[in-house]
Amino acid sequence: MENQPFSAPSTESTTESSAANTVKPPATVTLSTTPYNEYQTSQNSTLTANPAGMTINVSQPGGGDNKVSNIFLIIGAVVFVIGLGLMGFGVLEFGDALEKVDEIGAKKVSKIQPLLDEAIVFSSDGNTTNESFEFDTDMWYNVRAAQGVTINSISILDENNNTLYFEERCKDMYFEDGIEDCEDYTTVDIGNIDWGRYNAGSEQFINGTINIDATGEVTIHNLDDDFWGDIFVLSEQIDGEYFGGPVLMIGFGSCVGCCIAPVGLLVGTIIRFA
Numbered sequence: 477m478e479n480q481p482f483s484a485p486s487t488e489s490t491t492e493s494s495a496a497n498t499v500k501p502p503a504t505v506t507l508s509t510t511p512y513n514e515y516q517t518s519q520n521s522t523l524t525a526n527p528a529g530m531t532i533n534v535s536q537p538g539g540g541d542n543k544v545s546n547i548f549l550i551i552g553a554v555v556f557v558i559g560l561g562l563m564g565f566g567v568l569e570f571g572d573a574l575e576k577v578d579e580i581g582a583k584k585v586s587k588i589q590p591l592l593d594e595a596i597v598f599s600s601d602g603n604t605t606n607e608s609f610e611f612d613t614d615m616w617y618n619v620r621a622a623q624g625v626t627i628n629s630i631s632i633l634d635e636n637n638n639t640l641y642f643e644e645r646c647k648d649m650y651f652e653d654g655i656e657d658c659e660d661y662t663t664v665d666i667g668n669i670d671w672g673r674y675n676a677g678s679e680q681f682i683n684g685t686i687n688i689d690a691t692g693e694v695t696i697h698n699l700d701d702d703f704w705g706d707i708f709v710l711s712e713q714i715d716g717e718y719f720g721g722p723v724l725m726i727g728f729g730s731c732v733g734c735c736i737a738p739v740g741l742l743v744g745t746i747i748r749f750a
Contacts, residue, residue, distance in 0.1 A: 545748035552737050559733020566725030573718040580718055581654025587710045589661055592620075595703050598696035604688040609696075611640065613680040617669035618697045623662060625692035632669065633685050640684055642670035663695060 573580075597617070598609050602625070611617060619641065621627060632641035644667045646658040658664055674680055688694050 542748065545745070548743045548747065549745070552739070552742075556733050556737035559729045559731070559737055562729030563726050563733065564729075566722045566727075566729055569722035569725065570719065573722060576718060577652070577654035579654070580714060581656075581660070583714050584653070584711060585655055585660045587714070588707060591703060591706055591710075592661065592663065592697060595697040595699055596695045597698045598686070600686070600688045600690070600694045602688065602690040602692050602694060604686055604694075607686040609684050609686055611669060611682045611684050613671050613674050613678070613682065616699050618665060618699050619667045619669070620663035620695050620697060621666050621690065622693040623659075623664060625664075625690055625694070627666060627694070628689040628691075629687070630667075630690070630694070631685075631687040634682050638673060640669050640682070641667055643667040663693075666694075669696075 598607075600607070619630070630641055630643070632639070634640055644665070646665045648655075648657045674682075
């Protein structure tokens with residue numbers, strides 16, 4: 477046999493074999509995650525072949541809490557604004573009612589005047605001589621004269637000739653109520669029966685003698701507890717017609733703005749930073 481010289485394998489065949497056995501990585505890799513992982517990557521995230529260039533989007537927990545917090549904060553803010561609005565509107569309405577004080581006063585006079593007339597226990601046409609009347613020390617007696625009447629003299633004495641009548645100039649009791657006590661009623665307060673010399677708290681019946689010299693009607697009124705109770709109820713009802721709505725609105729607005737709204741703001745803040 478002829479000896480063949482040893483020769484290196486063909487370069488061409490080696491290159492083809494190497495190329496056939498080399499596996500190239502794909503340019504990109506797509507990962508999908510299940511929806512049950514606690515920390516999820518966005519679905520179909522793309523990873524480059526170069527790890528340094530890989531980008532993974534991760535959704536951090538707590539996003540839902542922020543939404544709930546924002547809802548409470550918004551509700552609290554809106555309720556607070558509503559409360560302020562109600563308070564402001566109530567204040568305006570209250571101011572409008574104050575401007576109607578004369579109308580309110582006239583309405584009260586129209587209701588109180590009949591009660592004064594019903595409380596009359598003694599009446600004089602202006603000329604009364606030695607008229608007898610029994611007084612009760614548990615009662616408050618108010619002496620009144622018709623508007624425009626001139627009083628020349630009034631004498632009311634007990635059995636011992638002690639003066640019972642205490643003269644007093646008419647004066648307006650409350651300047652803010654829209655009532656002029658000495659002008660708006662058909663009669664004017666000119667004095668009271670004075671029980672200062674008798675034992676306080678002990679009921680006594682005093683026989684009095686009345687002498688009046690005047691140009692018109694003079695009356696004595698028994699202003700007992702029932703009278704003042706009726707006056708109070710009437711005044712409350714009339715005031716309620718004008719001031720009840722504004723006061724209720726101011727109170728409700730204050731409650732909403734100062735009590736309810738802070739709860740929403742507080743809960744929202746706690747949820748956000750908890």
